Amino acid sequence: MKNLYHFRKIIRALSRLDDAPPSNPLKRNSARRTYLEHIGRLRAEKGTHLIRRRFISSGLWRSIAASVLTLVLAMGVLVGVADAADSARPGDLLYPIDRGVENLQVRLVSAPDRKLTLLVSFADERLVEIQQLIETNDEENMSIALDAYRITILTIAQIITDEFARHDLLVTKIDNQLLAQEEHLQKIRLRVPAQARPALDRAIETIRIGHEKILLPDDDTESTNPPVATPTPEYPSDSSGNGPAEPPVNVTAGPPSNVTAGPPVNVTAGPPSNVTAGPPHGVPAERPTGTDNDP
């Protein structure tokens, strides 16, 4: 600024050199009014504009769109692969996926009867696969298919066992209650006069009949009712009349292998009917023909 001191006169003259005419007040007011209206419009638009701008600039819409697109694509791929894997056989690339889809289907079903129906259909599928592999002499993959079949049958057996156990708990509870009632009636019987005892005897007999009906179903219901686990003095005769059958099922004992009277599961010899001695729920009841060779 020290240098500019030498130009002070010129600078003073320059600062007075404003020869522009004043602006037109009308035009200026018009410009001001337009300016204020413009501000009002912008303020009104600001809310939606800001939201839109923030939404776009935040990249949220991109994330959402990408997620939806990925989900749709993934679903499409999964459905396509699952559909293609449905006809896969052991040894095929998609066979593990086929098994995974089946397992998922079984897990998603909660009703035991529907679950059993599914499992039986899967067992049928395994049998078809085994048949095809036998025709092609593919022993290696046949063993895989047999294992898969065995596992399916074991699962069926497990479900049946669980259902029996649940039923058995109820039967045991009712039976215990009937026994307690019978004991109570016996005690009462000792205290009442002799002429009143026949009525009590009839009541006690009725309880015994009921007790036996619960524990020992009639012959016509034998094939449909589940066997029970509580100790009973005798077992119903088998259908051939050769004396008492084996104890039906130790349903509370544990793994499905205990369900059967003989070998747990004859996976190589026949259909799922080998699982139980007298299986309910529509499982085939015939005994396999090859049990003598079972391991």
Place this chain on the structure above:
Amino acid sequence: MAHGKKRASAEEQDLLQRMRRLDEAALSAVFDAYYEPLYRYIFRYLRHSQTAEDLTADVFRNLLEQLAIGQGPKDYLKAWLYRVAHNLAIDELRRSKYRDHEPLDDNQHVADPQVGKQVESSITKQMLHCALHSLTSKQRDVLILKFLHGLENEEIAYALRMNVGTVKALQYRGLQALRRYLSKVNAFSEDDL
């Protein structure tokens, strides 16, 4: 463009923040404060009042549009407005190719000493105008913004997109050229120079 850093005052920062929020009072205050100076600045280029008024209104419309999209002045409000005004004026000049005052070069003025002789030991506006037009356009822009519109060197640098050092150099050389010119036409006495 590296122009000097002159931080805006707290008051100006507050004004800028309110402007970014489209505060009507703040924007009205800016309009009232700068409409007339910007109009005069643009008029100096165009010498046409109606066009200058239209372009001044365009400066403020530009300001609002930039603020609406989150742009606009960050630190230098005044310099930002003058930059826009400068650009609009230059664009208009190029577009219309209309000038009611052609810039004069040194030779023309020196060759016409009658202008200086008409003034007796005083500076007339006419003479000073002639002197200004003898300068380069950059020198003239710097001197007008500095001494007629009162911008700081940093603000001039921002408005004209140049370094502060360049602004200072142009300013000094412009003043020197003015003095040389005016001395030739005897507009100043020897003491003044």
